[in-house]
Amino acid sequence: MSTLSKIEPTDATEPVAEVLAEVKKALGAVPNMAKTMAHSPALVRGWLALSGALSVGVIPAPVREQLALATAEYNDCEYCLSAHSFIGSKVAKLDPDEIERARHADSADPHAAALLALSDAIARGRGIVEDAALETARAAGVTDAEIAEVVGNLALNILTNYFNILADTDNEFPPVTPLAHA
Incomplete structure (x- = not known):
């Protein structure tokens, strides 16, 4: 059993709803990891930012x-x-x-x-x-x-x-x- 609950986009209030919408826009879906990370919108944004930055780097x-x-x-x-x-x-x-x-x-x-x-x-x-x-x-x-x-x-x-x-x-x-x- 998970030690942190998921926050479903349909149940989210601001600012969590906003960050989950950012995940959906970036990835096309909202994985359970992001739904669980959403307890901290700052963490989700940090993960997205680092992932996005590295995606345009030199490593394919x-x-x-x-x-x-x-x-x-x-x-x-x-x-x-x-x-x-x-x-x-x-x-x-x-x-x-x-x-x-x-x-x-x-x-x-x-x-x-x-x-x-x-x-x-x-x-x-x-x-x-x-x-x-x-x-x-x-x-x-x-x-x-x-x-x-x-x-x-x-x-x-x-x-x-x-x-x-x-x-x-x-x-x-x-x-x-x-x-x-x-």
Whole structure:
């Protein structure tokens, strides 16, 4: 059972109704995560702003989905793992092998694999990364802009992972169980 309730758009009063309308405009739907986050319109707006800013960055959507999958797997977040498996498949057009590989912070594409490995190293080191990890990423062609955006994507994904784990958000996506719990 969820530890935080959802606020349905039809039941919302201002300013929650306004922020849920912003989510619907941005995403075309209002996922349960946003309905649950809506207890704090500031949090919803922060999530939307960071997500929107990164969506026009240098890391393409399929790789952002792979980064989200790797982070959700690392943090054992079933909601985010389920959501990004669905979005990765249906929207970013990742094939099932790439979705599975992303859960292990890997990819058949060497550049994407380097970004995933770097993100994994940053997460596991809580920001402390060996020089060799950065050298390996740069040798694979990872730019400083990409390194910066990996940190941004990691922050975004940790935000949603931790929120959904704490809230025990109702999962409306086809469920994907973290490997540690499978």
